[in-house]
Amino acid sequence: MSYVASRFRALAQRAFDDPAKVEIAERFVKESLTLTEREAVSMGIAYPASSLEEVLNKEGLVMGPRYSKDFFEGIVSLLSDPLIYSLILTIGVYLILAEIFTTGFQGYAIAGALLILLALYGMSLVPPDLLVIALLLSGVVLTLIEVTTPGFGVFGIAGIVLIAAGVSMLILQRPPGTLSLELAGVAALILGFGGLVGFIAYKAGQAVRMKRYKPEELIVGKIGLAKTDIDENTPGVVYVAGEEWTAYSVSGKIPSGSKIVVVSMEGIILRVKKAENN
Secondary structure, eight states: OHHHHHHHHHHHHHHOSOHHHHHHHHHHHHSOOOOOHHHHHHTTSOOOOSSHHHHHHHHTOOOOOOOOOOHHHHHHHHHTSHHHHHHHHHHHHHHHHHHHTSSSOOSHHHHHHHHHHHHHHHTTOSOHHHHHHHHHHHHHHHHHHHHHSOSSSHHHHHHHHHHHHHHHHHHHTSOTTOOOHHHHHHHHHHHHHHHHHHHHHHHHHHHHHSOOOOHHHHHTTOEEEESSOBOSSSOEEEEETTEEEEEEESSSOBOTTOEEEEEEEETTEEEEEEOTTO
16 A cells, blocks of 8 residues: 555656645545545646547647447457357257257257357357357358258358358457458458359259259150161160160051151160151
């Protein structure tokens, strides 16, 4: 206490020439003296100000740049709320349990693990770099799942979102003015890779959703050429749709060189008849 009191006295002597004001400053420490705004102003140890600009003008200072909470800091602040990270942790655990008790891979485990990591990050138990790595790896895994097992694009979209979130967090967690060229290059590379994988997943999904025709739908009704004699009980060879097929006649003998029409298909065996305009 003696050190703090002497420190207050020294600061007061530097600011005021009045011994009474110096004594009041010392009493703040020794006697826990408290004053109202009016009392402090009337004693001359405080000066009223209606705004920050007024204080700066009185002290001869210039307003510096103002930094306010950005979107990333707002998210971090939200995750640091005990109610929020407890809720996120609970949802993450339930998602993992849902993945365990659900047949087949549904992606719940990845979402659950990410939510648990977010909750631990909100508790300050997981460093930001680990969360960034988890977001990027999860994004890559989901996009690869979309490529290998194309569906409705949910995994692909989620993967791209996670990659973008990881890159954004990698950039935003650095102090202003410290973004290096190397970091910007890495971020661009990751985003480019994510975009490429997303495009591949999108095209693969389109291919899967295209109508698939059965072989008989492509062959039946086509006109071809008999390369050998064909009978109802004796198979022959016909050339249809760019390929040679084993075929039986559905009615009578068809001589070699005749045009034929495919009537039906049984496995890889065709049933054909002679074309009417032969």
